[in-house]
Amino acid sequence: MKDLTLLVMVGPIGNHLLEQQMGRILRVAAQETIHRIMDTGRAARVILAAPDQAGLESLEKAPFPLEWDLDRGDRSFEFGARLAGLIQRHQISRLLYVGAGAAPLMSTAGWEAVLTAFAEMEEGLLTNNLHSSDWIAVAPAEAILAYAHRLPTDNAMAWVLHREAGLPARVWPRSTASLLDLDTPVDAMIVAQHPQAPLALREAVARTGWDPSRVRQILTLLRTPGSRLVLAGRVPSWAWAALERHAQIWTRVFSEERGMQASARMHRGEVRSLVYTYLQAVGPRRFFETLGELADGALLDIRVWMAAAGRWPAPVDRYAADLFAVLEIQDPVIREWIEAAVQAPLTVLVGGHTLVAAGLVALLEAALGVPCISL
Incomplete structure (x- = not known):
């Protein structure tokens, strides 16, 4: 899928020991997920948005196109605004957004099935959970721009894009792998x-x-x-x-x-x-x-x-x-x-x-x- 961009957003490591431990786990999970998705051959590139590259250095030698987009330290983080900026700056037309802790049990075969189904959708969204999305494929990605202010977190993406933006929605069949999300210890x-x-x-x-x-x-x-x-x-x-x-x-x-x-x-x-x-x-x-x-x-x-x-x-x-x-x-x-x-x-x-x-x-x-x- 030549025009599909995988976008993964990773948060800061944090200052407290518990934040640092959870932050490192999420970065390991994100790297594993990126490799499994890119192994499908369905995504043309990866955009990795993060405050820094700590714990992600192994991706610098990844055998696929990867672009870093580091958070600006001079402004507070707003998910919707950050997402909109990434879509515009990198000219993303078909988007697979995956949270850092999303679907850590999903196999390459599982992602292959997801992306095969999404390739058949000219317009709309495909997600693991309409009410609280952890990963979501969207076409056209530009539809997100007008609703960025309605996205305080990634969990609201599918609901807002379907109910307010009017994009047709498909929810992926339930599985432990597709639904599990690493959010807490x-x-x-x-x-x-x-x-x-x-x-x-x-x-x-x-x-x-x-x-x-x-x-x-x-x-x-x-x-x-x-x-x-x-x-x-x-x-x-x-x-x-x-x-x-x-x-x-x-x-x-x-x-x-x-x-x-x-x-x-x-x-x-x-x-x-x-x-x-x-x-x-x-x-x-x-x-x-x-x-x-x-x-x-x-x-x-x-x-x-x-x-x-x-x-x-x-x-x-x-x-x-x-x-x-x-x-x-x-x-x-x-x-x-x-x-x-x-x-x-x-x-x-x-x-x-x-x-x-x-x-x-x-x-x-x-x-x-x-x-x-x-x-």
Whole structure:
């Protein structure tokens, strides 16, 4: 596909140790993804947008056309404006945008299938998730320019381009590989347990020294007939269905606020959560004691709680929460939640949307050794 440009945007490494560790993991993931996509022969070139080349140096010797576009340090980063500038500056007509942590389990064959399907589309978009896109192919890419101001993050791209710009949309068939996104440390630890994880990514996660024991305890729970699991947050029906089909366990599901970012409900302060309301009513300690009465383990999308509470802490606090690194958490409310979770009488994993969606299915596949959703 001579006119297809692969665009990958990588964020800064950061200053805090947790940011640096996650930043390095994302850069390893981005390099692996770039190689797999370019191995299809379907993309003419790669544009790599990043604040610097640290941890990406191996791409300088890549056997395909690659252009660097380094972030300007004299202005604040705005995703939509940055994307529009890249499209104009590099004259991109057909675009495959892939977030740094998107689809780390996707094989070259998987990307070949995606790009073959996109080649048949003269106009429109193809994405892994219409409500929260992690990767998206768009033609014409110029359609994005008028809606750049509506794109605070990449997650809103598919929704805005379809609903507001009117581009025809196709959503790729669900698979763990196409839907999984590395956004937080718990996502990375889950991916490292998956049999399809690239070796370089496994090694990058191992180098952090993060404790995977909670992830492994959930894997054991998923293998144990009769175990009980609570899921709470933006739980999609397909993830729950995969769990019901493949694991002989009992589940309680509290699914709420799906699409809170793409719909801008979070931006408008409209997020509401029944689970968070109960947490407020009884306090964190009693909340987790109640979970212990209901289940042996819990996967909790606490980003819904954060939005409902009107507090969206810096990445360091979010990462520290996911790692149960209580002493690293600056926000006193979130620290209280995690302190209670550490003392809970059940195994708890906390994170974001991925944890209770593709991350859940990745855990299931890692536990059972079989595909649980596939192309």
